[in-house]
Amino acid sequence: MTSVGYHPMQRHRTNLDHVIWRAVDALLFVIVLGLLVTVSCQALSRLTGASAPWTEELSRFLFIWTAFLGMATGFRRGEHPSITFLIDALPGWAQTASHCLTAVSTTVLFAIIGWNAVGLLMQQMDFGETSPVLGIGMWIATVPVILGSALAIAGCLVEVFGRIQARRAGGGTTSPNRESDP
Template sequence: MKKVLMWLDDNLEILLCGLLLTAITVVMSIQVIMRYLVGQALPWPEELSRYCYIWITFLSIGLTIRTGSYFRVTAIIDLLPEKLHKVMEIFCHLVNLVFFGACAYVSIDIIATVYNSTQSSPAMRIPMYFVYLVLPVGMFISVFRTIQMLYLNIRALITGNDLKGAQTEAESIIEAIESENNDKEDQV
């Protein structure tokens, strides 16, 4: 179970975005074949591809947080001493946490409004709340990843390790807790 959770921690967003990108590729290839070889275009592939692209956009926010590859301007922060640099990283993650938390909170109201409107998509006739569901899903994943990075950055600041060292230490703590829980289950 631990290996599955660790794998999901490392690859959840990559897996979901990869599946959606594959769906876009397959659906648009079918559309090209239908349009140019059969002479009859399907009405729904562009819409499905658009919705998949929107899902990819919101799901990838968590991935960029986890990998630290999101866009940010660090010209001034990079000039700071290492310890103050780590403190500023923590502050930036706190600001991100407030922003993503607010977005997650607001997105729930948006979903409720869209759900109550009974609006459906033009071509596929699916309820639009399925499309809008990516807002809270993406924002809650972003909140989770931001909390994860906050924890790792605080651990790195306390221990004096770099971020990778803090991540390895966090994994060791998780393994110790799981081992202790497994020992308790074996005794029962």
């Protein structure tokens, strides 16, 4: 980080950003661990001939959480799938415009997904929908869609504008988040 244009609030935002994404990483770790245990129980129960039906449903819930939080983390780190050979051939201003278009497109897409997920969540809560085996609220499977959409928007914007800021500072096209995150 350079001292050019440095403001004390910038450090606060960086610390807050760090805390949020560390919490997401920790939550992902716990969920993936739970998924591993659940799928292992499922495999073992089937080997013994006494299939545990709760394992399939729980693994589906955990997978949804993993997919949406993992996707958001990928956007935050700029590790989402992309083909950049055409963008890399463009002049600097066009690359910056392309990154801005990516951020706007991602924001619109995940705003639509998140908005529709909120509607689904409200419907699930209004009707009291529960899962067939575990008997827990189906809204638990919708929350990660909303959370993941919000985090994907935030992560994409942070990553893209960090990349633009690095380009302006003469740092090239590398995402600053890739170097700062383990």
